[in-house]
Amino acid sequence: MLLTLEDVRVHYGKVEALKGLSLEVGEGEIVALIGANGAGKTTTLKTVSGVRPVTSGAIRFEGRDLIGVPAHKRVQLGICQAPEGRRIFPGMTVTENLEMGAYGRKGGKGKGALGPDLERVYGLFPRLAERKSQAGGTLSGGEQQMLAIGRALMARPRLLLLDEPSMGLAPKLVTQIFSVLTEINQQGTTILLVEQNAVQALQRADRAYVLETGRVVRSDAAAALLNDESVRAAYLGGDVSASK
Numbered sequence: 001m002l003l004t005l006e007d008v009r010v011h012y013g014k015v016e017a018l019k020g021l022s023l024e025v026g027e028g029e030i031v032a033l034i035g036a037n038g039a040g041k042t043t044t045l046k047t048v049s050g051v052r053p054v055t056s057g058a059i060r061f062e063g064r065d066l067i068g069v070p071a072h073k074r075v076q077l078g079i080c081q082a083p084e085g086r087r088i089f090p091g092m093t094v095t096e097n098l099e100m101g102a103y104g105r106k107g108g109k110g111k112g113a114l115g116p117d118l119e120r121v122y123g124l125f126p127r128l129a130e131r132k133s134q135a136g137g138t139l140s141g142g143e144q145q146m147l148a149i150g151r152a153l154m155a156r157p158r159l160l161l162l163d164e165p166s167m168g169l170a171p172k173l174v175t176q177i178f179s180v181l182t183e184i185n186q187q188g189t190t191i192l193l194v195e196q197n198a199v200q201a202l203q204r205a206d207r208a209y210v211l212e213t214g215r216v217v218r219s220d221a222a223a224a225l226l227n228d229e230s231v232r233a234a235y236l237g238g239d240v241s242a243s244k
Helices: 041-049 071-077 094-101 112-124 124-128 140-155 171-186 198-204 222-226 227-234
Strands: 005-014 015-025 028-035 057-060 080-081 159-163 190-194 208-210 215-219
Touching: 015 028, 015 041, 015 215, 028 041, 041 071, 041 080, 041 159, 041 190, 057 208, 071 080, 080 140, 094 112, 094 198, 112 124, 112 140, 112 171, 124 140, 124 222, 140 159, 140 215, 171 190, 171 198, 198 222, 198 227, 208 222, 215 222, 222 227
Parallel strands: 028 190, 028 208, 080 159, 159 190
Antiparallel strands: 005 015, 005 057, 208 215
Protein backbone atom coordinates (compact mmCIF):
# COMPACT_ATOMS: atom_id res chain seq x y z
CA MET A 1 0.00 0.00 0.00
CA LEU A 2 1.12 3.53 -0.74
CA LEU A 3 -0.49 4.98 2.41
CA THR A 4 -1.58 3.19 5.59
CA LEU A 5 -3.20 4.60 8.71
CA GLU A 6 -3.52 2.24 11.67
CA ASP A 7 -5.60 3.04 14.77
CA VAL A 8 -4.88 6.78 14.46
CA ARG A 9 -6.11 9.05 17.22
CA VAL A 10 -5.96 12.84 16.99
CA HIS A 11 -7.06 15.45 19.52
CA TYR A 12 -7.98 19.13 19.43
CA GLY A 13 -7.30 19.89 23.07
CA LYS A 14 -9.46 17.46 25.05
CA VAL A 15 -11.70 16.69 22.08
CA GLU A 16 -10.84 13.45 20.26
CA ALA A 17 -11.38 14.11 16.55
CA LEU A 18 -10.09 10.78 15.20
CA LYS A 19 -10.94 7.74 17.32
CA GLY A 20 -8.80 4.86 16.15
CA LEU A 21 -9.12 5.47 12.42
CA SER A 22 -7.59 2.95 10.00
CA LEU A 23 -7.52 3.11 6.22
CA GLU A 24 -5.39 2.25 3.20
CA VAL A 25 -4.71 3.90 -0.15
CA GLY A 26 -3.12 1.82 -2.89
CA GLU A 27 -0.88 3.30 -5.54
CA GLY A 28 -2.90 4.49 -8.53
CA GLU A 29 -6.21 4.61 -6.71
CA ILE A 30 -8.73 7.35 -6.08
CA VAL A 31 -9.99 6.81 -2.56
CA ALA A 32 -12.83 8.96 -1.22
CA LEU A 33 -13.72 9.88 2.34
CA ILE A 34 -17.39 10.72 2.78
CA GLY A 35 -19.48 11.62 5.80
CA ALA A 36 -21.31 14.44 7.51
CA ASN A 37 -19.69 17.64 8.74
CA GLY A 38 -17.58 16.91 11.80
CA ALA A 39 -16.96 13.30 10.83
CA GLY A 40 -13.18 13.81 10.79
CA LYS A 41 -12.55 13.91 7.05
CA THR A 42 -10.52 17.14 6.94
CA THR A 43 -8.69 16.16 10.12
CA THR A 44 -7.65 12.93 8.40
CA LEU A 45 -6.08 14.85 5.50
CA LYS A 46 -4.37 17.30 7.85
CA THR A 47 -2.96 14.39 9.81
CA VAL A 48 -1.59 12.70 6.69
CA SER A 49 -0.04 15.96 5.46
CA GLY A 50 1.56 16.63 8.85
CA VAL A 51 -0.46 19.69 9.86
CA ARG A 52 -2.13 17.91 12.80
CA PRO A 53 -0.06 15.88 15.29
CA VAL A 54 -1.01 12.30 16.09
CA THR A 55 -1.88 11.33 19.65
CA SER A 56 -1.34 7.64 18.93
CA GLY A 57 -1.37 5.18 16.05
CA ALA A 58 0.74 4.73 12.93
CA ILE A 59 0.94 6.44 9.54
CA ARG A 60 3.12 4.89 6.84
CA PHE A 61 3.89 6.09 3.33
CA GLU A 62 5.50 3.42 1.14
CA GLY A 63 6.23 1.60 4.41
CA ARG A 64 8.03 4.59 5.94
CA ASP A 65 6.86 5.77 9.35
CA LEU A 66 5.59 9.36 9.05
CA ILE A 67 5.12 10.04 12.74
CA GLY A 68 7.39 12.99 13.59
CA VAL A 69 8.11 13.83 9.94
CA PRO A 70 7.30 17.56 9.46
CA ALA A 71 4.87 18.71 6.79
CA HIS A 72 7.50 20.15 4.43
CA LYS A 73 9.43 16.87 4.50
CA ARG A 74 6.25 15.00 3.60
CA VAL A 75 5.91 17.20 0.53
CA GLN A 76 9.40 16.15 -0.48
CA LEU A 77 8.42 12.51 0.02
CA GLY A 78 5.54 12.99 -2.42
CA ILE A 79 2.50 14.01 -0.33
CA CYS A 80 0.83 17.30 -1.20
CA GLN A 81 -2.52 18.81 -0.22
CA ALA A 82 -4.88 21.23 -1.95
CA PRO A 83 -6.65 22.58 1.13
CA GLU A 84 -10.28 23.41 1.74
CA GLY A 85 -11.00 27.04 0.85
CA ARG A 86 -8.28 27.13 -1.88
CA ARG A 87 -5.93 29.47 0.06
CA ILE A 88 -4.12 30.80 -2.96
CA PHE A 89 -1.86 33.87 -2.77
CA PRO A 90 -4.27 36.62 -3.91
CA GLY A 91 -1.62 39.23 -4.71
CA MET A 92 0.48 36.90 -6.85
CA THR A 93 -0.20 36.10 -10.49
CA VAL A 94 -1.43 32.70 -11.58
CA THR A 95 2.06 31.77 -12.73
CA GLU A 96 3.66 32.96 -9.49
CA ASN A 97 1.15 30.92 -7.46
CA LEU A 98 2.02 27.85 -9.48
CA GLU A 99 5.75 28.45 -9.08
CA MET A 100 5.25 28.59 -5.31
CA GLY A 101 3.87 25.07 -5.49
CA ALA A 102 7.29 23.81 -6.57
CA TYR A 103 9.15 25.65 -3.81
CA GLY A 104 9.52 22.74 -1.40
CA ARG A 105 10.43 19.97 -3.80
CA LYS A 106 13.95 18.64 -4.15
CA GLY A 107 15.85 19.68 -7.26
CA GLY A 108 14.49 20.86 -10.59
CA LYS A 109 12.69 23.92 -9.28
CA GLY A 110 14.47 26.71 -11.17
CA LYS A 111 12.34 28.72 -13.57
CA GLY A 112 13.64 26.81 -16.57
CA ALA A 113 12.98 23.45 -14.92
CA LEU A 114 9.37 24.36 -14.19
CA GLY A 115 8.38 24.64 -17.86
CA PRO A 116 7.04 21.08 -18.27
CA ASP A 117 5.15 21.29 -14.98
CA LEU A 118 3.54 24.59 -15.93
CA GLU A 119 2.58 23.22 -19.32
CA ARG A 120 0.99 20.20 -17.67
CA VAL A 121 -1.12 22.39 -15.38
CA TYR A 122 -2.10 24.73 -18.23
CA GLY A 123 -3.02 21.70 -20.32
CA LEU A 124 -5.30 20.41 -17.57
CA PHE A 125 -6.75 23.86 -16.90
CA PRO A 126 -6.67 25.96 -20.11
CA ARG A 127 -8.48 28.78 -18.32
CA LEU A 128 -5.43 29.28 -16.11
CA ALA A 129 -3.25 29.60 -19.21
CA GLU A 130 -5.52 32.41 -20.40
CA ARG A 131 -5.07 34.18 -17.06
CA LYS A 132 -1.43 33.37 -16.26
CA SER A 133 -0.54 37.06 -15.67
CA GLN A 134 -3.71 37.82 -13.69
CA ALA A 135 -3.65 38.20 -9.89
CA GLY A 136 -5.01 35.13 -8.14
CA GLY A 137 -7.36 37.19 -6.02
CA THR A 138 -9.23 38.44 -9.10
CA LEU A 139 -10.09 34.94 -10.35
CA SER A 140 -13.53 33.40 -10.00
CA GLY A 141 -14.11 30.74 -7.36
CA GLY A 142 -13.83 27.96 -9.93
CA GLU A 143 -10.62 29.40 -11.35
CA GLN A 144 -9.16 29.68 -7.85
CA GLN A 145 -9.97 26.02 -7.24
CA MET A 146 -8.21 25.11 -10.47
CA LEU A 147 -5.24 27.17 -9.31
CA ALA A 148 -5.14 25.47 -5.90
CA ILE A 149 -5.11 22.03 -7.52
CA GLY A 150 -2.55 23.14 -10.10
CA ARG A 151 -0.29 24.56 -7.39
CA ALA A 152 -0.38 21.21 -5.56
CA LEU A 153 0.52 19.39 -8.78
CA MET A 154 3.61 21.57 -9.17
CA ALA A 155 5.12 19.65 -6.24
CA ARG A 156 4.92 16.48 -8.39
CA PRO A 157 3.03 14.52 -5.71
CA ARG A 158 2.80 10.76 -5.60
CA LEU A 159 -0.25 11.24 -3.35
CA LEU A 160 -2.55 14.23 -3.86
CA LEU A 161 -4.81 15.13 -0.93
CA LEU A 162 -7.92 17.05 -1.99
CA ASP A 163 -10.23 18.71 0.51
CA GLU A 164 -13.69 19.68 -0.80
CA PRO A 165 -12.67 20.64 -4.37
CA SER A 166 -16.31 21.25 -5.36
CA MET A 167 -17.18 23.57 -2.48
CA GLY A 168 -19.08 26.66 -3.63
CA LEU A 169 -18.89 25.82 -7.34
CA ALA A 170 -21.66 25.76 -9.92
CA PRO A 171 -22.71 22.27 -11.07
CA LYS A 172 -21.07 22.67 -14.50
CA LEU A 173 -17.73 23.58 -12.89
CA VAL A 174 -18.06 20.70 -10.42
CA THR A 175 -18.35 18.27 -13.33
CA GLN A 176 -15.33 19.86 -15.01
CA ILE A 177 -13.19 19.71 -11.87
CA PHE A 178 -14.00 16.04 -11.28
CA SER A 179 -13.28 15.20 -14.91
CA VAL A 180 -9.83 16.75 -14.52
CA LEU A 181 -9.26 14.80 -11.28
CA THR A 182 -9.89 11.60 -13.20
CA GLU A 183 -7.35 12.70 -15.82
CA ILE A 184 -4.79 13.55 -13.12
CA ASN A 185 -5.25 10.07 -11.67
CA GLN A 186 -4.89 8.46 -15.10
CA GLN A 187 -1.61 10.33 -15.50
CA GLY A 188 -0.27 8.45 -12.47
CA THR A 189 -1.15 10.47 -9.38
CA THR A 190 -2.86 8.69 -6.49
CA ILE A 191 -5.68 10.73 -4.91
CA LEU A 192 -7.20 10.76 -1.43
CA LEU A 193 -10.36 12.83 -1.75
CA VAL A 194 -12.58 14.46 0.86
CA GLU A 195 -15.82 15.62 -0.69
CA GLN A 196 -19.31 16.63 0.50
CA ASN A 197 -20.63 15.92 -3.01
CA ALA A 198 -20.68 12.21 -2.26
CA VAL A 199 -22.27 11.27 -5.58
CA GLN A 200 -19.47 12.81 -7.64
CA ALA A 201 -16.85 11.37 -5.29
CA LEU A 202 -18.21 7.84 -5.47
CA GLN A 203 -18.68 8.00 -9.24
CA ARG A 204 -14.97 8.86 -9.68
CA ALA A 205 -13.38 6.85 -6.85
CA ASP A 206 -12.18 3.25 -6.82
CA ARG A 207 -12.89 2.74 -3.12
CA ALA A 208 -14.38 4.80 -0.33
CA TYR A 209 -14.61 5.04 3.44
CA VAL A 210 -17.61 6.38 5.32
CA LEU A 211 -16.64 8.32 8.44
CA GLU A 212 -18.81 9.14 11.44
CA THR A 213 -17.53 11.05 14.49
CA GLY A 214 -13.91 10.17 13.86
CA ARG A 215 -14.40 6.52 13.00
CA VAL A 216 -14.67 4.46 9.82
CA VAL A 217 -18.13 2.88 9.84
CA ARG A 218 -18.18 1.52 6.27
CA SER A 219 -15.65 0.79 3.56
CA ASP A 220 -16.16 -0.80 0.17
CA ALA A 221 -15.73 -0.36 -3.55
CA ALA A 222 -17.09 3.06 -4.47
CA ALA A 223 -19.62 1.58 -6.88
CA ALA A 224 -20.99 -0.69 -4.16
CA LEU A 225 -21.45 2.22 -1.75
CA LEU A 226 -23.02 4.32 -4.49
CA ASN A 227 -25.71 1.67 -4.93
CA ASP A 228 -26.18 0.87 -1.26
CA GLU A 229 -29.63 1.95 -0.04
CA SER A 230 -28.47 2.94 3.43
CA VAL A 231 -25.58 5.03 2.06
CA ARG A 232 -27.89 6.67 -0.49
CA ALA A 233 -30.38 7.57 2.22
CA ALA A 234 -27.74 8.96 4.60
CA TYR A 235 -25.34 10.77 2.25
CA LEU A 236 -26.72 10.93 -1.29
CA GLY A 237 -30.19 12.31 -0.73
CA GLY A 238 -31.64 8.97 -1.74
CA ASP A 239 -31.06 9.63 -5.48
CA VAL A 240 -27.93 9.44 -7.59
CA SER A 241 -29.45 9.96 -11.02
CA ALA A 242 -29.33 13.77 -11.06
CA SER A 243 -25.55 13.91 -10.94
CA LYS A 244 -24.77 11.21 -13.48
